[in-house]
Amino acid sequence: MAGSGHRLIRLRTLVHVIAPRAGKAVPEGFRRLIAIEDVSKRYADGTVAVDRLSLQIPDHSITVLVGPSGCGKTTTLRMINRMIEPSSGTIRVGGEDVRARPVNTLRRSMGYVIQNAGLFQHRTVLDNIATVPRLLGWSRQRARERAAELMERVGLDPAMARRYPYQLSGGQQQRVGVARALAADPPILLMDEPFSAVDPVVRRSLQEELLRIQGELGKAIVFVTHDMDEAITIGDRIAVLRTGGRLAQFAAPDEILSSPADPFVEEFLGSDRGIRGLSFLSTRDLELDRSRVFPVGSDRREMSGRAPEGAPVLVTDADGRPLGWADPGSWDGNVEALEPYGPVFEVGRDSLRVALDRTVLSPTGQAVGVDGSGKVLGVAGQETVAAAIRSARRRRAADAPQEAPAVKAGR
Ligand code: ADP
Numbered sequence: 001m002a003g004s005g006h007r008l009i010r011l012r013t014l015v016h017v018i019a020p021r022a023g024k025a026v027p028e029g030f031r032r033l034i035a036i037e038d039v040s041k042r043y044a045d046g047t048v049a050v051d052r053l054s055l056q057i058p059d060h061s062i063t064v065l066v067g068p069s070g071c072g073k074t075t076t077l078r079m080i081n082r083m084i085e086p087s088s089g090t091i092r093v094g095g096e097d098v099r100a101r102p103v104n105t106l107r108r109s110m111g112y113v114i115q116n117a118g119l120f121q122h123r124t125v126l127d128n129i130a131t132v133p134r135l136l137g138w139s140r141q142r143a144r145e146r147a148a149e150l151m152e153r154v155g156l157d158p159a160m161a162r163r164y165p166y167q168l169s170g171g172q173q174q175r176v177g178v179a180r181a182l183a184a185d186p187p188i189l190l191m192d193e194p195f196s197a198v199d200p201v202v203r204r205s206l207q208e209e210l211l212r213i214q215g216e217l218g219k220a221i222v223f224v225t226h227d228m229d230e231a232i233t234i235g236d237r238i239a240v241l242r243t244g245g246r247l248a249q250f251a252a253p254d255e256i257l258s259s260p261a262d263p264f265v266e267e268f269l270g271s272d273r274g275i276r277g278l279s280f281l282s283t284r285d286l287e288l289d290r291s292r293v294f295p296v297g298s299d300r301r302e303m304s305g306r307a308p309e310g311a312p313v314l315v316t317d318a319d320g321r322p323l324g325w326a327d328p329g330s331w332d333g334n335v336e337a338l339e340p341y342g343p344v345f346e347v348g349r350d351s352l353r354v355a356l357d358r359t360v361l362s363p364t365g366q367a368v369g370v371d372g373s374g375k376v377l378g379v380a381g382q383e384t385v386a387a388a389i390r391s392a393r394r395r396r397a398a399d400a401p402q403e404a405p406a407v408k409a410g411r
Helices: 004-014 073-080 103-107 125-135 140-153 170-182 200-217 228-234 253-258 263-269 273-280 300-306 352-361 382-398
Strands: 032-042 048-058 061-066 088-093 110-114 188-192 220-225 237-242 246-251 293-295 313-316 322-326 367-370 376-380
Touching: 032 073, 032 220, 048 061, 048 073, 048 220, 048 237, 048 246, 061 073, 061 200, 061 228, 073 088, 073 188, 073 220, 103 110, 110 170, 125 140, 125 170, 140 170, 170 188, 170 200, 200 228, 220 228, 228 253, 228 273, 237 253, 237 263, 246 253, 246 263, 253 263, 253 273, 263 273, 273 352, 293 300, 293 376, 313 376, 352 367, 352 382, 376 382
Parallel strands: 061 220, 061 237, 110 188, 188 220, 293 313
Antiparallel strands: 032 048, 032 088, 237 246, 313 322, 367 376
């Protein structure tokens, strides 16, 4: 790894003046921002890392480059900010050939985040984040104020400000790395396996944090990972690359899951792509059964009369929150004797994947759907979820192809 002095010099070349605030500069909707046109990279030893790659990377979205190790993801990413020069082809940003711009001017518009964060070990968290604004000539106070603001944005406790990187966990360091890349508010963020070195739980929270930040800032993010699950979780669009730097498929995650372009993509997705695809279908239109939901204290005969014959009923408290399952034929009204209802799903917010999961975990096979405040809206079994999946697919097939990425319905 390069020494900090060397890195400082490189950082000086990365930035130079403040990039325009993305929020102001970007027109409405979804437009092409980075165009990779027939680009190849052959290294000096003859290795072809990228082979005639063409990709249109839109603004206001997260584009993920995914594929097995050595398929040319990092090379592609680094050609965008000219850390690596293509052997042939053209890369344009906002319609302009990146070679037409001085490298400093180009890079000042692109934040860059790498695995293990690459922080300056001898600087505090606050000064790490303030590095780029300082290099841009901001006063120490203004740069630190900006750094403090970014710490909050990436979910770092202000108490961390005076710590050094070695005093942070891997996940916290990674947050600092993201904050540092955002410091000068660049419209483009390039991220190279940024969360690969942290454990799965922290990784999940970093992914959620990135999605939240992206919801607020609306950058064009190019994100490299070898992990298809990560690509599906965070990507608006996914470019699947195969060894030799060739594009196998470029599409929204749900389309890749439902219609992999070829056996390579299918194999890369793994064996449960059908279930994973349900993450993109909302529970909003799920037909919930209310006939077997009763508040505590309800008449037993009414329960048996209204609920389907022999079916257990869900008992709620007076506010409509679930208490547990009962057999109306034998339950004595004792709340303690109810069978636990298990995990619930939030109607409209959770996906059909979550609803299906809840049916599997439920002791009765019926998943409990609640509203945002935890009140029961109804229950649904696997047949009901299956019907919702079929109708969502029919609706989707009938829809015209969309330019914008599918909205995620939650995991
Ligand atoms: P990925 O990011 O998908 O793992 P890379 O873009 O790092 O892939 O590398 C793509 C291919 O190019 C690999 O075969 C790698 O060994 C090779 N490669 C990367 N950098 C160099 C280099 N400087 N010289 C020669 N070959 C390289």
